[in-house]
Amino acid sequence: xxxxxxxxxxxxxxxxxxxxxxxxxxxxxxxxxxxxxxxxxxxxxxxxxxxxxxxxxxxxxxxxxxxxxxxxxxxxxxxxxxxxxxxxxxxxxxxxxxxxxxxxxxxxxxxxxxxxxxxxxxxxxxxxxxxxxxxxxxxxxxxxxxxxxxxxxxxxxxxxxxxxxxxxxxxxxxxxxxxxxxxxxx
Amino acid sequence: xxxxxxxxxxxxxxxxxxxxxxxxxxxxxxxxxxxxxxxxxxxxxxxxxxxxxxxxxxxxxxxxxxxxxxxxxxxxxxxxxxxxxxxxxxxxxxxxxxxxxxxxxxxxxxxxxxxxxxxxxxxxxxxxxxxxxxxxxxxxxxxxxxxxxxxxxxxxxxxxxxxxxxxxxxxxxxxxxxxxxxxxxxxxxxxxxxxxxxxxxxxxxxxxxxxxxxxxxxxxxxxxxxxxxxxxxxxxxxxxxxxxxxxxxxxxxxxxxxxxxxxxxxxxxxxxxxxxxxxxxxxxxxxxxxxxxxxxxxxxxxxxxxxxxxxxxxxxxxxxxxxxxxxxxxxxxxxxxxxxxxxxxxxxxxxxxxxxxxxxxxxxxxxxxxxxxxxxxxxxxxxxxxxxxxxxxxxxxxxxxxxxxxxxxxxxxxxxxxxxxxxxxxxxxxxxxxxxxxxxxxxxxxxxxxxxxxxxxxxxxxxxxxxxxxxxxxxxxxxxxxxxxxxxxxxxxxxxxxxxxxxxxxxxxxxxxxxxxxxxxxxxxxxxxxxxxxxxxxxxxxxxxxxxxxxxxxxxxxxxxxxxxxxxxxxxxxx
Ligand SMILES: Cc1ncc(C[n+]2csc(CCOP(=O)(O)OP(=O)(O)O)c2C)c(N)n1
Ligand SMILES: [Mg+2]
Numbered sequence: 132x133x134x135x136x137x138x139x140x141x142x143x144x145x146x147x148x149x150x151x152x153x154x155x156x157x158x159x160x161x162x163x164x165x166x167x168x169x170x171x172x173x174x175x176x177x178x179x180x181x182x183x184x185x186x187x188x189x190x191x192x193x194x195x196x197x198x199x200x201x202x203x204x205x206x207x208x209x210x211x212x213x214x215x216x217x218x219x220x221x222x223x224x225x226x227x228x229x230x231x232x233x234x235x236x237x238x239x240x241x242x243x244x245x246x247x248x249x250x251x252x253x254x255x256x257x258x259x260x261x262x263x264x265x266x267x268x269x270x271x272x273x274x275x276x277x278x279x280x281x282x283x284x285x286x287x288x289x290x291x292x293x294x295x296x297x298x299x300x301x302x303x304x305x306x307x308x309x310x311x312x313x314x315x316x317x
Numbered sequence: 318x319x320x321x322x323x324x325x326x327x328x329x330x331x332x333x334x335x336x337x338x339x340x341x342x343x344x345x346x347x348x349x350x351x352x353x354x355x356x357x358x359x360x361x362x363x364x365x366x367x368x369x370x371x372x373x374x375x376x377x378x379x380x381x382x383x384x385x386x387x388x389x390x391x392x393x394x395x396x397x398x399x400x401x402x403x404x405x406x407x408x409x410x411x412x413x414x415x416x417x418x419x420x421x422x423x424x425x426x427x428x429x430x431x432x433x434x435x436x437x438x439x440x441x442x443x444x445x446x447x448x449x450x451x452x453x454x455x456x457x458x459x460x461x462x463x464x465x466x467x468x469x470x471x472x473x474x475x476x477x478x479x480x481x482x483x484x485x486x487x488x489x490x491x492x493x494x495x496x497x498x499x500x501x502x503x504x505x506x507x508x509x510x511x512x513x514x515x516x517x518x519x520x521x522x523x524x525x526x527x528x529x530x531x532x533x534x535x536x537x538x539x540x541x542x543x544x545x546x547x548x549x550x551x552x553x554x555x556x557x558x559x560x561x562x563x564x565x566x567x568x569x570x571x572x573x574x575x576x577x578x579x580x581x582x583x584x585x586x587x588x589x590x591x592x593x594x595x596x597x598x599x600x601x602x603x604x605x606x607x608x609x610x611x612x613x614x615x616x617x618x619x620x621x622x623x624x625x626x627x628x629x630x631x632x633x634x635x636x637x638x639x640x641x642x643x644x645x646x647x648x649x650x651x652x653x654x655x656x657x658x659x660x661x662x663x664x665x666x667x668x669x670x671x672x673x674x675x676x677x678x679x680x681x682x683x684x685x686x687x688x689x690x691x692x693x694x695x696x697x698x699x700x701x702x703x704x705x706x707x708x709x710x711x712x713x714x715x716x717x718x719x720x721x722x723x724x725x726x727x728x729x730x731x732x733x734x735x736x737x738x739x740x741x742x743x744x745x746x747x748x749x750x751x752x753x754x755x756x757x758x759x760x761x762x763x764x765x766x767x768x769x770x771x772x773x774x775x776x777x778x779x780x781x782x783x784x785x786x787x788x789x790x791x792x793x794x795x796x797x798x799x800x801x802x803x804x805x806x807x808x809x810x811x812x813x814x815x816x817x818x819x820x821x822x823x824x825x826x827x828x829x830x831x832x833x834x835x836x837x838x839x840x841x842x843x844x845x846x847x848x849x850x851x852x853x854x855x856x857x858x859x860x861x862x863x864x865x866x867x868x869x870x871x872x873x874x875x876x877x878x879x880x881x882x883x884x885x886x887x888x889x890x891x892x
Binding site for chain 2: 167170171174175178182213216217220221223224225226227229
């Protein structure tokens with residue numbers, strides 16, 4: 132167990148825990164990367180993805196252990212199993228990277244994202260937007276006579292679905308945090 | 318403080334070039350005698366010298382350059398060292414911390430620029446952290462898969478004083494790569510060794526980087542099993558060229574027998590090589606019927622391009638020792654009948670004699686020049702560097718390497734201009750040895766200014782230039798791939814190399830007659846000082862064998878092949 136109580140990953144030995152690689156299937160994986168909180172570390176991680184042509188669907192970063200100078204980067208990426216294995220191995224090579232966890236293969240995990248969604252409209256559209264927000268358990272965090280800002284937390288899919296519904300009702304702007312993820316259990 | 322840290326790290330030589338942002342460090346250097354500073358003529362030269370120093374000694378090479386243009390000139394060398402896994406510690410000056418970001422004079426975002434071409438880099442903003450960062454830098458450069466690191470030091474940080482932290486007190490970082498291989502995998506490899514009918518060792522620069530013990534264990538392993546062995550360009554010398562299991566180099570310009578053995582084997586044991594595209598050729602037809610084992614210290618090398626059946630992450634020396642011990646303990650079994658047949662097949666391939674050529678007429682063939690150079694220098698305490706091009710491949714084919722760390726060539730990046738400064742770095746580390754740079758005239762000109770450095774420090778490096786008045790390798794590709802349209806592949810307006818050498822105070826020799834060659838080479842070897850040897854060779858010789866891009870190993874072109882437009886279709890987009 133690491134100081135952050137997340138399971139020790141397979142990162143150091145990723146070459147041994149091979150899943151069937153070299154297939155063409157695109158997989159979506161959520162990676163949790165524990166890094167030294169030093170200048171440039173995010174640039175290193177992003178540079179790795181852009182330099183080697185990997186996808187980033189979502190990336191979030193924040194310090195999680197002030198005393199230990201550690202930040203946690205959560206990356207959602209897609210690729211063939213071989214590419215995913217490469218990404219993990221390449222991340223492990225970065226000197227200030229302490230741990231790499233592939234939450235998608237390490238067991239059950241929860242994934243959440245927060246979004247702020249501004250919807251402008253009048254009359255029925257406005258009522259409908261509010262009704263749907265209730266269904267999705269979105270909170271109203273700002274309101275004028277002609278607009279709402281909703282706050283919604285959930286999986287990326289749920290946020291996508293809500294945004295799709297708001298579009299015809301006057302969606303103006305959306306801000307999303309990107310995914311935070313944690314493995315389930317102890 | 319910087320100099321103290323370097324001394325504690327055992328540094329004896331620094332290659333560098335001063336400028337405003339590193340003057341405080343140069344001042345420290347001036348006031349001591351433990352470290353020798355070599356003043357280069359261009360910062361790229363400094364980095365390649367440090368590479369030559371590192372590759373021939375196994376110790377990290379150290380470079381000191383100024384901010385801005387000093388740092389940007391170092392970028393090619395850093396990238397070269399990264400691709401060939403060479404340990405370097407590069408110190409750059411930076412504008413003072415309070416001016417960073419203001420587009421100050423000679424400011425460049427050095428850590429930003431060099432982030433993708435170093436193993437790691439640091440901007441030190443606080444003098445308190447300076448010595449610890451330098452120690453950490455050496456640790457990172459040497460540990461695991463070696464590579465270049467860069468430490469950017471703003472001028473105010475150089476001026477300020479702080480308490481020096483000795484090496485022992487600095488906690489080595491969390492960066493501690495795995496060095497022992499997984500016993501389960503090692504057992505699988507031993508089993509494969511016991512049963513293989515057509516095995517081949519495929520070794521690379523990782524064996525050399527791992528240190529002398531790895532080469533020793535490899536030799537023992539090859540002798541004991543009787544398996545054939547081939548190596549990449551980077552790994553030459555780990556197993557001696559005179560050894561009886563030696564097949565020669567493999568790859569794009571590798572030997573027929575080596576590539577055919579790779580194609581036909583049933584067990585491939587990759588030790589410290591990385592299935593580079595120069596080696597594999599067409600991926601889907603690469604060694605189609607073999608089980609593949611791969612020993613590498615870098616997990617990301619495994620399964621990157623070729624699927625591996627037996628992956629072993631660890632340091633080559635540790636893993637080989639474990640494999641050898643287990644194999645011996647289990648009774649030293651090999652498949653004798655299978656091996657005998659396999660060697661018979663290999664002998665047939667060898668009989669093709671893929672490197673044969675005819676030296677006839679009044680013009681020196683480049684192959685002949687290297688054969689003579691080899692003949693007249695082998696057995697000597699000798700180091701060979703090369704530039705990049707046809708001459709490089711011929712040197713790899715026609716010269717024999719008996720020991721590791723004796724062969725310095727730019728493999729991964731293929732940097733023209735590498736060899737001359739590298740030879741200076743090697744000669745600095747081995748003042749009494751014979752150091753030869755096999756060069757092409759075009760590559761050599763890329764860093765020829767370093768002749769000044771060689772003169773200043775009395776470094777008797779021998780520059781053996783195979784002058785075909787062509788960018789030979791480019792010309793060859795244009796012949797094979799672009800319908801003989803020789804676009805810009807002439808070396809025009811070449812200097813008189815003899816006069817050029819003399820202008821620097823060095824010796825120049827020109828040779829164009831095969832009959833004079835031996836004497837001229839001896840004159841070069843016996844001269845006590847730098848020599849520029851202008852060897853005028855056949856201009857349109859092609860380098861064979863060659864696996865055309867996009868083809869598998871068994872589709873090699875041999876010397877007598879019809880060369881024009883031999884690469885077609887999909888292969889044409891490959892480099
Ligand atoms: C810095 C750099 N620029 C361009 C190239 C592309 N290149 C590879 S070989 C070659 C020609 C080298 O000519 P020369 O040094 O005369 O060697 P030859 O092939 O004639 O032996 C060129 C231009 C390179 N490898 N490095
Ligand atoms: Mg040439």
